[in-house]
Amino acid sequence: MESTFKYELPALRVLENEHRFLTSLADQWHAIVLGFERDIYSLEEGREALQSLRRQLIDFIEPYKNHTEKEEAILFPLLSKYVGDEQGPIHAVEEEHEEIDAYMGHFLHHTRGDVNDMSLEDMKAVAKDAGEAFEVITIHFIKEESILFPMVINILRAQEQDRLFDDLYTPII
Amino acid sequence: MKIVIADDHAVVRSGFMYILNYQEDMEVVATAADGLEAYEMVAKHHPDILLMDLSMPPGESGLIATGKIREDFPETKIIILTMYDDEEYLFHVLKNGASGYVLKNSPDEELLTAIRTVYDGGTYIHPSMATSLVRQFVQKDYQEEETDPYKILSRREIEILPLVAKGYGNKEIAEKLYISVKTVEAHKSKMMEKLNLKSRPELVEYALKKKFLNF
Numbered sequence: 001m002e003s004t005f006k007y008e009l010p011a012l013r014v015l016e017n018e019h020r021f022l023t024s025l026a027d028q029w030h031a032i033v034l035g036f037e038r039d040i041y042s043l044e045e046g047r048e049a050l051q052s053l054r055r056q057l058i059d060f061i062e063p064y065k066n067h068t069e070k071e072e073a074i075l076f077p078l079l080s081k082y083v084g085d086e087q088g089p090i091h092a093v094e095e096e097h098e099e100i101d102a103y104m105g106h107f108l109h110h111t112r113g114d115v116n117d118m119s120l121e122d123m124k125a126v127a128k129d130a131g132e133a134f135e136v137i138t139i140h141f142i143k144e145e146s147i148l149f150p151m152v153i154n155i156l157r158a159q160e161q162d163r164l165f166d167d168l169y170t171p172i173i
Numbered sequence: 174m175k176i177v178i179a180d181d182h183a184v185v186r187s188g189f190m191y192i193l194n195y196q197e198d199m200e201v202v203a204t205a206a207d208g209l210e211a212y213e214m215v216a217k218h219h220p221d222i223l224l225m226d227l228s229m230p231p232g233e234s235g236l237i238a239t240g241k242i243r244e245d246f247p248e249t250k251i252i253i254l255t256m257y258d259d260e261e262y263l264f265h266v267l268k269n270g271a272s273g274y275v276l277k278n279s280p281d282e283e284l285l286t287a288i289r290t291v292y293d294g295g296t297y298i299h300p301s302m303a304t305s306l307v308r309q310f311v312q313k314d315y316q317e318e319e320t321d322p323y324k325i326l327s328r329r330e331i332e333i334l335p336l337v338a339k340g341y342g343n344k345e346i347a348e349k350l351y352i353s354v355k356t357v358e359a360h361k362s363k364m365m366e367k368l369n370l371k372s373r374p375e376l377v378e379y380a381l382k383k384k385f386l387n388f
Contacts, residue, residue: 003200005194017191018191020194021187024183024190171195172191
């Protein structure tokens, strides 16, 4: 059977599956962000949409953090033994994790109060943070899959690849 | 094994997709938001298993799609995912060819067991639904027993029944069976009472239904 996964290596399939899951969740809340960008909401609809966006983003954060914490604790240290983490791809993706956290944190901070006090323009401005988080997440996953994942195949020894799978094979939900 | 998930809720599809892809022996090859799309995805991917939500408004329902998919792609086994632990639904989907019935709020392990059971050629029904299924069969058996003429009527009454239904008079029946007219009258009266029938037309209808009359 031809797999729909790009990577057959078990450790990478675990991460790829997590990327797919997180992407499908992100697609759902990003649809609301696009609604703000396209001005489809009235004031009342916008308030409901913003509350829904906040709820969905909160639901997204737990599995997302479970995923990134695994990468930071298991994958990155293993790869950095060979490529370092002061600069280069590991350093770059770690910085992206921080960038995503910052955008999501910013959005949650600005929507923590009563959204009924916000104008449509305020809501559009706040939703932009969620939109930025989505953009970085999307690029970040592509970058990991096209740069880091091949490194796992090409650089790590078979024994390390097996250990990586054992360590990564924990659910994020 | 290849799996297609059909559910109108994107978040449900995402969750199931993650859980199933987490298993080393399973892979979700496509998802669908309604019955029609489910049919298209099955036609395209020929999965081993289709996980089908029963209620997917406003598209085609899982119930209708189950019948069509089962007919056109018998190699794909269908497991129904539902919020309803209603026996009516269970009987309809089983009748339409589903091989499994799992409640959406079941633990993940149960869903995985259901998928593996059905993939191996078995049938999986949520435990509480299995109980109602057995009860229904027992009731059906009991009801059949209650109306089975061979269980209710005596051998002589069974001989008389088709003759009365065909319009033979008491005297003619008595002559045919070498018994007295009074005995025929007694058997006839007891038989009507046992079957709770009031008239000859009702008896004819009953005799037809129970295949005592052949024309």
